[in-house]
Amino acid sequence: MNIHASASATDLGARMRRVAAIAAVHADDVDAAGRFPSEAVSALRAERLLGSHIPTGLGGDGASVGDIAELCAILGQACASSAMIFAMHQIKVSSLITHGEEASWHRSFMERIAGEQLLLASATTEGGIGGNLRNSICAVEVSAGTCLLEKNATVISYAEMADAILVTSRAHVDAAASDQVMTVFLKDQYTLEKTHDWDTLGMRGTRSDGFVFRGEAPAEQILPKPFAEIAAQSMLAYSHILWSAVWYGISADAFARAQAFVRAAARRAPDMAPPGALRLAEASSLLQGVKASVVAALDRYEAARTDEDKLSSMSFAVAMNNLKIASSQTILTIINHCMLICGILGYKNGTPFSLGRHLRDAHSAQLMISNDRILGNTSTMLLVHKQDTSLLG
Structure with a gap:
């Protein structure tokens, strides 16, 4: 599936195939134990693939969406949980690139993703709305340049292993359910209280547990676009x-x-x-x-x-x-x-x-x-x- 490939596509594919070889060795154990595929994610970091979609000017490979899709397919042939984690991470990266590149904090954060190989997670589901990501019950509260947010997230994939979580909420306490923003919270800016355990038929390694999320961060970490x-x-x-x-x-x-x-x-x-x-x-x-x-x-x-x-x-x-x-x-x-x-x-x-x-x-x-x-x-x-x-x- 080598479509719309960048100049580095061959190199990216070789790097992912090395990751896939490691992921394949552990895939059955990841599935049987329902555990996070730490070996595969460590390999993704070692191959510097978590920053592959970040623009080259910010330290990444500048991979196209076609490149990323090809990498997902390669890893999916070895371990579906590892591939889904990689895909979900890159979906969050795409939102930063598309909607945060002109904001100084988010540009610096993308440099950190590429430089430090940070793993991003997402909290879009919520108790009371299920999988309807275009509505929120919780609301971010902004005061004196700081935002506070508490969310009953029924699913946050690999939350405990992520370095940051992008969380959706209403834009303010008086906002309509569909008037939403997305905020980046770094690992030291939130706590997680587990409410549901991920014991499922498949995709067991994604560790998509449920949590009450509580975060506090500078308001500049709210993405500038609705x-x-x-x-x-x-x-x-x-x-x-x-x-x-x-x-x-x-x-x-x-x-x-x-x-x-x-x-x-x-x-x-x-x-x-x-x-x-x-x-x-x-x-x-x-x-x-x-x-x-x-x-x-x-x-x-x-x-x-x-x-x-x-x-x-x-x-x-x-x-x-x-x-x-x-x-x-x-x-x-x-x-x-x-x-x-x-x-x-x-x-x-x-x-x-x-x-x-x-x-x-x-x-x-x-x-x-x-x-x-x-x-x-x-x-x-x-x-x-x-x-x-x-x-x-």
């Missing part, structure tokens, strides 16, 4: 593209295992079509479809990223929503095909063809953010927006 703009112009596209790249990586590794199984069967009986060969061909077609959808979304984002009106348009939102729905559903079909091809060796843990972790991790895709919520938003937009039916539109 969260409505951040959500529409960076988070929407980055979330759906990078998540889809992770899911593509999971299904690509499942496909590779199934292909190895079919090839082994063909070597044992060279005069017979191996069982599962036709199903493998079908899985290949589906996998190519997911890749094509991600590449098309990257094309669309690159064409729109300098035009705020395009980024905020209904047509763009519908396209990004459709990417998320399609990729999150299709990867389950692909991995199920691969499970049927590998049979009991795919069903069992501890074999070269084991696919249980892949299947469980993939089931998270339809829940982040709920497909039903996204379909509801899309259906509302389609009441007033005409579907684009051109091939080149």
Whole structure:
């Protein structure tokens, strides 16, 4: 998936493949223990990939969104939890780059991310609103240049391991639920009181526990643009593209295992079509479809990223929503095909063809953010927006 690559794309890929090799060794233990993938994140820091998307003028690699998607796919083939952590971190970085680069504090913070390889987390969900990130109950209070915030965050992925958390809230105590801002809080500026433990079917290493977040920081750490703009112009596209790249990586590794199984069967009986060969061909077609959808979304984002009106348009939102729905559903079909091809060796843990972790991790895709919520938003937009039916539109 090498699309819109920067000049350093080859180097970035080599660095991520070294990380992926380490992540793969520990992936089963991360999943079984439900623990943070510390080895993979340490490797990301050692390879200086946490700052890969930061502009070169601020100490990063200046990687494009296409580069980052490729890195997510590479790591997703080794350990889905590690890849999702990397993707979520880069989504937060994208918001800083897109909406904070002109603010001196946020420019300095991006230099720190690249220089110190800081890991960013996000607190957008909240008790009482669920996964509706475009509404908040809590409100930031600003007084004498200091902001205070308390939030009942039902999920903050890898919160205890992060170096900073970007938190959404209402802009002030009298603001409407949708009048939101996002604030950066550094690790020494907040406390976390755990309320929920992350014991889940899949994506266990993301450690997405629930917390009451309490923070106090200088008011300059509030991003200068309203969260409505951040959500529409960076988070929407980055979330759906990078998540889809992770899911593509999971299904690509499942496909590779199934292909190895079919090839082994063909070597044992060279005069017979191996069982599962036709199903493998079908899985290949589906996998190519997911890749094509991600590449098309990257094309669309690159064409729109300098035009705020395009980024905020209904047509763009519908396209990004459709990417998320399609990729999150299709990867389950692909991995199920691969499970049927590998049979009991795919069903069992501890074999070269084991696919249980892949299947469980993939089931998270339809829940982040709920497909039903996204379909509801899309259906509302389609009441007033005409579907684009051109091939080149």
